[in-house]
Amino acid sequence: MLDGETLKALYEKHCKHGFKYSYGTAGFRYKADILDTVMFTTGVLAGLRSLHLSGQTVGVMITASHNPPEDNGVKIVEPRGEMLEQSWEKHATQLANCASESYASFATNLEELVKTLKIDTNRSGGIAVARDSRESGPRLLEAFEAGVQAFPTLRIRDYGILTTPQLHFLTSKTNEFPQNVEKDEKLYYNEFLSAWDEITTISGIEALPFELKIDAANGIGGPKISAMLSQRQVFKNAYEVSNADWQNYAALNYCCGADFVKTNQKLPHGIAVGETFNARRINCSFDGDADRIVFYYNDPQGQFKLLDGDKMATLFAKFFQQLLRSSGLQKDVEMGVVQTAYANGSSANYLEQVLGVSVKCTSTGVKHLHHEAVKFDIGIYFEANGHGTVVFSSKFVELLNSKLATDSQSSPESYNSLKLLSVFTRLINQTVGDALSDMLAVLAVLLVLQWTPQKWDEEYTDLPNRLIKVVVPDRTLFKTTNAERQLESPANLQQEIDALVSKYDNARSFVRASGTEDAVRVYAEAASREQADELAAMVGKLVENC
Known part of the structure; x- marks a missing residue:
C-alpha cells in the first residue's frame, strides 16, 4: 500500500467533505458534481476486493443507467460478473463517508478494513473499468484510478466506453479464460x-x-x-x-x-x-x-x-417449458420465475395458473432477483422495467451435455429441443440484464415459435397500471416490508393507501423509496386505465403530504 503522504496527496486532490453516501441497489448514484470522493474510495475498495479474492479481477462500471445526464454513479462487479457481495456494501458506504469527513478518518477506516479482512496488500490483483457516455465520465474515472493507486500492485484495464453488460461480461471472461485469450468487445x-x-x-x-x-x-x-x-x-x-x-x-x-x-x-x-x-x-x-x-x-x-419485463419473463417461461416437454426433461428440471412488487398481477396469475410455473417475489434490484433465480435449474428474472436475464445451473448444463451425447438417435423434435436449450444458455448473458443479448434472445424465441408481437402480447392481458415518481425531502423515511409491498413508515401511511385501494376494482398500490434517485416511486394497478391513473395520483398526493 502507498505510504501515507502519497496517499494523502491523492486524497486531497480528489476528495471533498460534507456529503453522506449510501451504496444503493445499483451502487452509488448521485449528481455527478458530488461523486469525486466516492469515486476515489470506490477505487480503493475495488482494490481491496480484488486482493481479498486472491487477486481475481474485479469490475467497476461508471454509469447512471436511465438517470438524467447530470447524474452519474459507480458500481463494483464481482469476478463472475455478478453484483458486489452484499456484505461488502457496508464497507463501501463506510469508507466513502469516512473520506467525506477527513483524511484521518479515511486512513483509520482503511487500516481497520485491511486488518479486519486480513488482506495482503503486497499481492497482485486486477481491475477492469469502463464508463457510459456521460460528460462527467472522464473526470470521475480519474478520481477512481487515483483510488486504485493506493495499491501499486494492482493492474487496471480501462475499456473506455462500454455498455454496462459488456463490462460485466468481460470481467467474467477475464477470470474464466487463460491469459493468452484477448478479452475485448470482439x-x-x-x-x-x-x-x-x-x-x-x-x-x-x-x-x-x-x-x-x-x-x-x-x-x-x-x-x-x-x-x-x-x-x-x-x-x-x-x-x-x-x-x-x-x-x-x-x-x-x-x-x-x-x-x-x-x-x-x-x-x-x-x-x-x-x-x-x-x-x-x-x-x-x-x-x-x-x-x-x-x-x-x-x-x-x-x-x-x-x-415489458413481465412479458419477457412469461415469454421465456412458456418457451423453455415447451422445450423441456419436447425434450423429455420436464420432470428433471426445476424452472422458476422471480419478480418484484412492480410485476403486473396478471403476469403472476398467468405463470402460476396457466403455465404452472413457480413464482417468487423479492425486493427491487437485480441483486435480489439474481440471488433467488440461481436456486432454480432455469431461473428467469426480469423487473417490469425490462432489466433481467435467465440463469442456468451447472447441473442443468451438465444434464444437457449428457443428453446431447447419448440421445442423438432420439426423435428429431426431441434432439432439436435439446440443442436449442443448450444454445440458449450461450445466447443469454447470464451475468446481468443485457439489452443487446436479451433483444437477440426475444427475437430468437419469436422466430422459433413463429409468433408475431401481437401473438406474444395476447397470451395474457395486463391489468392497467401506472408508475409515478414523487420528489420528497427525505426518501429514507419510506421503509418497507414484505418484499417492498407494504410500508412500515411513515406511520399510518399504509393504512391510508389500503383505504384508497379498497375503493377500486381489482386494485393494488405500493410505495417505495427509489434506490437510484432522490424520489419515491408509486405504483398502482386496477381494472381500468382511469382507475389505475386516479389511484396512482391519489396515493402520490398522500406521499407528497407526508
Missing part, C-alpha cells in the same frame, strides 16, 4: 452472435421476418448494437437505430429510452409506430447504458402496446 460480439447463428441453423431461419426499430436512448447502446448486427447478413436492411446520438450529452435518456417508455407508456421521441397495422413490425428501447430493454408495437386499432 469476444463479446462473437459469444452471442455465434449462438444466434446456431439457433438460425437449427430452426432453418434465413431472414429476419421483422421490421425492427431500436431506440438507443442516445446512449452507448446505439453504436454497440450497430457494431453487433452489422456483422450478420440476416439483419441487413432489417433494423433501424433511432436516438443514437450518444455524443450529445444532453440528449441521453431525454424523452426516450426504456425507462421513459415504461413509465409514460407511450412512444419515445424518434420512433413513430404509424397508423397502419404491421404484424411484423416490432420496436424496442434500451436505457442509457443498455442493461434494460422493453418492446412495443401498435395493434390493429393503432394503439400503443407495451411488452
